[in-house]
Amino acid sequence: MLVEKVNITCNERIAKAQLTFKELEVLSFCKKGMSCQEISEELFISIETVKSHRKRIIKKLGLQGKEEFRRFIIDLLAEELMLQHKNSPQNYP
Numbered sequence: 801m802l803v804e805k806v807n808i809t810c811n812e813r814i815a816k817a818q819l820t821f822k823e824l825e826v827l828s829f830c831k832k833g834m835s836c837q838e839i840s841e842e843l844f845i846s847i848e849t850v851k852s853h854r855k856r857i858i859k860k861l862g863l864q865g866k867e868e869f870r871r872f873i874i875d876l877l878a879e880e881l882m883l884q885h886k887n888s889p890q891n892y893p
Contacts, residue, residue: 810876817860826853830873 808816819827822843829839836850843850858869 810872810879813861814876817857817862819857819860823853823857823860826850827857830854830869831877 814824814827825843826839829842834842836847836854839850840847854869858865861869861872863869863872
């Protein structure tokens with residue numbers, strides 16, 4: 801039996817994961833390359849709370865640890881750059 805591979809975008813994966821507002825907030829800071837310490841200072845929460853949010857994000861996205869999470873962040877940034885380029889005024893006649 802052949803199983804068709806479905807390509808799902810990072811943003812679609814995030815939407816399906818049903819992340820909480822705080823998880824989305826932590827994810828947005830992770831996309832900026834911020835450390836747990838920096839995120840905790842920005843959000844006025846403990847480092848342990850940031851780590852807990854990050855662990856739940858990883859679990860909800862179905863990733864296997866920090867390394868896959870880093871790869872996901874890179875893919876997400878690449879996806880967003882491609883969308884920005886696709887929608888830029890340069891691409892219109």
